[in-house]
Amino acid sequence: MATGRYEIILNVVDTLTNEISKQEAIHILEVLDYEQPYITADETVDTGQPVSFDASNTNLPNLEIEEYYWMFGDGARKKGVRTEHIYSSPGVYRVQLGVTGRSKWTGEKAKICVFRDIKVK
Numbered sequence: 001m002a003t004g005r006y007e008i009i010l011n012v013v014d015t016l017t018n019e020i021s022k023q024e025a026i027h028i029l030e031v032l033d034y035e036q037p038y039i040t041a042d043e044t045v046d047t048g049q050p051v052s053f054d055a056s057n058t059n060l061p062n063l064e065i066e067e068y069y070w071m072f073g074d075g076a077r078k079k080g081v082r083t084e085h086i087y088s089s090p091g092v093y094r095v096q097l098g099v100t101g102r103s104k105w106t107g108e109k110a111k112i113c114v115f116r117d118i119k120v121k
Contacts, residue, residue, distance in 0.1 A: 003033045033059045037068075037099045039116045047120055050084045055097055060112065062104050069098040073118070087120040 006029045012022040040054040055068045058081075070078045072085045073093030087093065098113045 003031050005030050035059055035061065037097050037112055037114045039095060039097050039114060041095065041116065041118060044119045044121060045087065047087055047090050050086050051118070052082070052084050053095065053097075054082045055099070056081050058099060060099060060101070063099070063101040063110055063112070064104055065099055065101040067100045069096075069100070071096040071098075087118075090120050093118050093120060 008027045008029055010024040010026075011020045012024055013019065014021045036059060037055060038057040038059065040057055041051060045051045053070060058065070058068075067079060068081050070080075070083055070085075072078075072087070072095055074087060074089075076085060078085065095116050095118050096113055097116075098111055100109070100111045102108065103110055
């Protein structure tokens with residue numbers, strides 16, 4: 001579901017005529033995009049096969065992003081908004097994405113990190 005405001009309507013429907021007999025309730029649902037770095041990757045991957053990692057859905061509107069840093073939980077590190085990695089052994093690996101940049105308001109340096117576990121079989 002995309003971000004925005006959605007109107008949710010609960011109607012009582014007569015199942016014989018398929019007509020709305022009563023509008024029971026109306027609610028507004030607001031879907032927000034959280035301000036955070038975001039890791040897009042498969043949850044389970046195969047040993048010895050390339051795994052794609054993507055941070056392009058990162059939502060940090062108040063940060064002028066300068067760099068994306070990846071740590072794959074097996075000692076390997078890379079930079080870039082998109083990258084690939086190959087795991088040589090099965091297990092569960094904690095992937096870390098670090099985003100660095102400067103505040104659009106103050107110009108101060110900032111670093112924000114998120115983690116995600118990847119199962120390698």
